[in-house]
Amino acid sequence: MCYVMSYIRMAMCVILFLTLFTGMCVADSKGNLALNGMAVQSSLGHPQGDAQNAVDGNRDSDYKKESCTFTKTEFNPWWRVDLGNVYTVSNVTITNRGDCCKERLRGAQIRIGNKLDNNGNNNELAATILTAPNGTQTFSFESVNGRYVNIFLPGNDEILTLCEVEVFAEKKLLINI
Ligand SMILES: *[C@@H]1O[C@H](CO)[C@@H](O)[C@H](O)[C@H]1NC(C)=O
Ligand SMILES: *[C@@H]1O[C@H](CO)[C@@H](O)[C@H](O)[C@H]1NC(C)=O
Ligand SMILES: [Ca+2]
Numbered sequence: 001m002c003y004v005m006s007y008i009r010m011a012m013c014v015i016l017f018l019t020l021f022t023g024m025c026v027a028d029s030k031g032n033l034a035l036n037g038m039a040v041q042s043s044l045g046h047p048q049g050d051a052q053n054a055v056d057g058n059r060d061s062d063y064k065k066e067s068c069t070f071t072k073t074e075f076n077p078w079w080r081v082d083l084g085n086v087y088t089v090s091n092v093t094i095t096n097r098g099d100c101c102k103e104r105l106r107g108a109q110i111r112i113g114n115k116l117d118n119n120g121n122n123n124e125l126a127a128t129i130l131t132a133p134n135g136t137q138t139f140s141f142e143s144v145n146g147r148y149v150n151i152f153l154p155g156n157d158e159i160l161t162l163c164e165v166e167v168f169a170e171k172k173l174l175i176n177i
Contacts, residue, residue: 030169032057032093032166032167032168033087033089033169034054034055034081034149034165034166034167035055035057035166036055036056036057037055037082037083037084038081038082038084039052039054039055039069039079039080039081039082040079040080041069041071041077041078041080041160042071042072042074042076042077042078042079042119042160043071043074043077044070044071044072045070045071045072045073045159046070048063048066048068048070049063049068049070049071050069051069051079051080053066053067053068053069053162053163054068054069054079054081054162054163054164054165055081055164055165056164057164058163058164059095059136059163059164060163061095061097061098061099061135061136061163062098062099063097063099063100063161063163064099067163067164068097068161068162068163069160069161069163070159070160070161071158071159071160072159073157073158073159074157074158074159075155075156075157075158076121076152076153076154076155076158077153077158077160078119078120078121078150078151078152078153078160079150079151079160079162079165080119080120080148080149080150080151081148081149081165081167082147082148083146083147083148083149083167083169084147085147085172086114086145086146086147086172086173087145087146087147087167087169087170087171087172087173088143088144088145088169088170088172089112089126089143089144089145089146089149089167089168089169090141090143090168090169090170091138091139091140091141091168092110092126092127092139092149092165092166092167092168093137093138093139093164093165093166093167093168094110094129094133094136094137094138094151094162094164094165094166095133095135095162095163095164095165096132096133096134096135096136096162097161097162097163098134098135098163101159101161102133102134103132104132104153104158104159104160104161105133105153105160105161105162106129106130107128107153107154107155108128108129108151108152108153108160109125109127109128109129109150109151109152109153110125110126110127110128110129110139110149110150110151111123111124111125111126111149111151111152112124112144112145112146112148112149112150113145113146113147114145114146114147114148115148116148119150120148120150121150121152123146123148123150124144124146126139126141126144127139127140136164143169143170145173149165151165
């Protein structure tokens, strides 16, 4: 009886260890963390411009293909994705609209952090999009820890359109917010 019990206990321990271990491995090599994440934006400027279109896994840059976002023309439009956990984010790949209006994205900021003050737009500035991307462009920076990734476009009468946003991290931090 004693032997059986300790065998079961040991088996349970091994199973627990494997579960934790493989769980950590998966978290560390997840690829695009934004894919199918919860996305929101400051406003909806057009029926086919839902915030979720920037995390649908489709880089199509033709707005008519219904895979890009679209805010109203407004002051300081923004878009945000929730990664669900805190990650050490090292780069963000953005696909700009290609059928027209590339210049609209010039000056947009990539902000990353754990706070939702000012809708997350006060989080750490990771990079600024100085020239409008022609197609898909990756922005690399010194890693920033955060759960929320914002694309913030400061200015008057701006429209924010994103066809895809992909987020890559070195690792998942073992804390939850
Ligand atoms: C943008 O990219 C397309 C296709 O990759 C290319 O044909 C075009 O010349 C580029 N335009 C500019 C302004 O770089
Ligand atoms: C982006 O970050 C990931 C994870 O750190 C890394 O594997 C990948 O090489 C980076 N890509 C670029 C283009 O810097
Ligand atoms: Ca898309």
